Amino acid sequence: MKNIAFGLAGFAAATLSTPAVADPITLGSGDIGDSFTIDFDGFSGDSSSTVDGLSSSITFTLEEIVNNAYTFSYLVENTTDGGVTSNISSFAFNVDPDITDAAISGAYSFAFVADGRGNDPTYPNQIGNVDVCFKSASSGSCSNSGGVSEGNSGSGLLSLFFDPDAPTSITLSDFFVRYQGITGAGGVTSASGQSTTSSSTSGTQVPAPGMIGLLGLGLLGLGAMRRRRRNDEEFAGARPAFA
Template identity: 60%
Template sequence: MNKFVTGIVAMASLALAAPAQADPITLGAGDVGTAFEINLNGFSGDSSGIVDGLTSTLIFTLDSVIGNSYNFSYEVANTTDGGVTSRISSFAFNVDPDIAGAIVDGAYRYAFVADGRASEPHLPNRVGNVDVCFRAAIAGSCSGRGGVTEGESGTGSMSLLFGSSPDEITLDDFFVRYQSITGADGVSSATGEQITSTTTGGSTSGTPVPAPGMLGLLALALASLGFMRRRRVGTQAEVQPAYA
């Protein structure tokens, strides 16, 4: 095989194996039983940027849709490693349409919902206001005491309440708040944002997909293979010996 074609095929294969950036996740009553997993990094607001070793995972399962309530199970896994320690004090995301309220229990027992008040759910490190955050302890923002530490997970259930009964909802912009950080070059607190997501069950939203540009590379590689094959066949025909 031509070396150029081999290189294209290799690049396309690697790209197809890598998930794309996480997309918004849209769910309706037909998606009950769907679970989606959000992987998050960790970053700070100063020059240190992304904090190596600071990672986490959020897993949500849509358990039921009853009237104006979308009901979920959740799991918050603190996967921080590499000599870094941390505590996840809250997790947050945006919702469309706007929610009217939220109920939560388990490891994160306090909901903080945007409702037009002067005090809104807020995350630092250039994130700003979010629609809802769930905290391990009562605090004036999406931070505070408690939460799961590295190597631990916290579970519970949560309900998102709407003013009407929407046919579907969209969740996006997932974040976590890290505190009590050690081993990260002086960074003591940080925010994590979604980098990838995978979905299982009835919904395909947020499932890793190959980037369109990589599909183009793969198509180019296949076309090149076809061209090389036709060229080889034509060359063989030209040198075929004549028979009397």
């Protein structure tokens, strides 16, 4: 695609213990309307302990860049199969430059953002700190109940907020998902997934412009009211005003 840049695998790995992940993605105003899809595996213990049957994908479409926010539509697809069941309870990634806040609507309703004071979202299975995770339920971590179950999908909008203005371009990297409520996987009941491949696409169907505008305005308003969160793990988009 025009300006969507795919980097080398593991480019933005936070520490040596963090599993290597694929394809950082850089986007700017020239990429509005373009989409990219991230495919995920599933593993317990560490990234070498892959769980057969656990898989998923997320497609992101950059909808607009307005004031201090980048707004995306997202589509989470739980492709777990082979007699295994799971719920994708959250997804996460890192952002460069740092975001000051985030909000989400649709299938996922809560955002947990690193606040720079040690109250940062973390992922288990030796992944560690992430910049933001989006969750299906309110909790003090990125592990929670609910989410998109196997064979199903969930969609909505999310916004990333910057201070004072949206930068010319941003880079997203280190994409992860969290699987909960797993059955049929030999005693594994929860696991994480890391990005295995990424690809750009075009012509992806997105919500009608009127709906995008309404939801986008709501997300922008939420971000303006909440520049920095208090030191409370129940923060981060916990009360977006969406139907």
